[in-house]
Amino acid sequence: MSSTPESTTGTTARVLRLLDLLQSRPVWSGTELAGRLGVTTRSVRRDVERLRELGYPVNAAHGAGGGYQLGAGRRLPPLLLDDTEAVAIAVCLRLAAGGTVEGLGEAAVRTLAKLDQVLPARLRSQVEAIHEATVTLDGAASPVDASTLLVLARAVRETERVTFAYAGPRGSGERRVEPYRLVATGRRWYLLAYDLDRDDWRTFRLDRMTQVEARGWRFTPRDAPDAVDYVRRSISRDAYDHVARVRIEAPKSLVEKHIPPSVGTVTADGRSRCIFEAGGNHLGAMAMHIGALPWEMTVLDPPELRDTMREQAGRMLRAIGDTATD
Missing domain, CATH: 1.10.10.10 (Winged helix-like DNA-binding domain superfamily/Winged helix DNA-binding domain)
Incomplete structure (x- = not known):
């Protein structure tokens, strides 16, 4: 037989x-x-x-x-990827294709085109949810919980309300929000959302969220502020006790190369000057950082910052034996 x-x-x-x-x-x-x-x-x-x-x-x-x-061959053989690996690679490729990884844009686009062609529809929708709901403020973001990111990205796309436990600097508790946009900075991920209990726009750090759930409650989108500008203001000035305004004797394009968007905002003040704004909780630390900037400048606000810088300048002059102070 x-x-x-x-x-x-x-x-x-x-x-x-x-x-x-x-x-x-x-x-x-x-x-x-x-x-x-x-x-x-x-x-x-x-x-x-x-x-x-x-x-x-x-x-x-x-x-x-x-x-x-x-083993390693002369050519890279096709790879077998599970669902999580395929989504992770596709998301990274989309970020690289958008210019967040220097020198990889063109190659990322070609690779993404090949991968997107064979992705099942259910995985493609996950990748698109994360990509469409995310904008990049500066640099690469720190790792966040993948399930949290995916739930929020889907909720942004599907306009679903989200609830989560949040441990913020002013206390912890449950939050109910309408999510609008995810923003990646050089250090963290943020969610721009409308806080239903506070009846106002808020930003939330993803690493402070737990028990993130989308309950299927749909909402009608509101007129939302620009996500990048709002998050930039929130993390660079609005969350602090003091906000410094400094006129810098250098063009905006030059200053922006030295100051990341997550640190402060830079707006043009004519062709050769700009206004730098940043927040902080300690005037002494703010004075040291601002004083280290390599341009001539004028402190506009607050007056207390000018007093602090004057005191620091006096101590520095005395430290080098210069007593010719006002």
């Missing part, structure tokens, strides 16, 4: 599963692979040969510590 040959579909599925296993760990023994695939070690050897014929460099070593290992 002749044995029934393996179906082509079954063999292909098993070879793809073998490739996935080889990509997930550096070394596998033949026995381990056979157990995972539910076949004999002889079938494993045949499937390894099929991979090699397709151009995958599978190395095999005998003896203690030996086994099968996916």
Whole structure:
């Protein structure tokens, strides 16, 4: 009696599963692979040969510590990705394609086009939800909980109300909001939302959120402020006890190269001057940072900052033995 040959579909599925296993760990023994695939070690050897014929460099070593290992070839072989990996790569590529990673824009666009072509619709919608709901203020953002990011991104796109527990500087509690935009800064992620309990616009740090839920309650979008400008003001001045206004004797384009948007706002004051605004809780620290800027300047507000800078200047002159102070 002749044995029934393996179906082509079954063999292909098993070879793809073998490739996935080889990509997930550096070394596998033949026995381990056979157990995972539910076949004999002889079938494993045949499937390894099929991979090699397709151009995958599978190395095999005998003896203690030996086994099968996916090696580096002259060309990058296709990768098998699970859902989470595919979404993560697509989101990173979209950020890079948008210019947030220097020098990778063109390559990111080409790679993203290939990946987007084969992404299932359910995964493509997740990627689009994160991308469409996100704008970049400056640089790359710090890691945030992926589930939180995805829930908020979907809620932004679907105009769904969100509830979450929030540990803010002025206390903790549950918040009910209408989410509008996610903003990535060089250090953190923020949500621009309309706070239903405070009847006003607010920004929230994602790393301070827990128990984030979208309950399916839809809302009618309001006229929202510009997300980047609002978050920039919130994190650079509105949350602080003091706000400094300084006229700098340098054009806005030059000053902006030295001051990140998350630190303060810079607005033009003619062609050769600009106004720098930033917040802080300690006048002494603000005076030191502003005094370190490499341009001539005039402190406009607050008067207390001018007094603090005058005191610091006197101490510095005395420290170097210069007593010719006013």
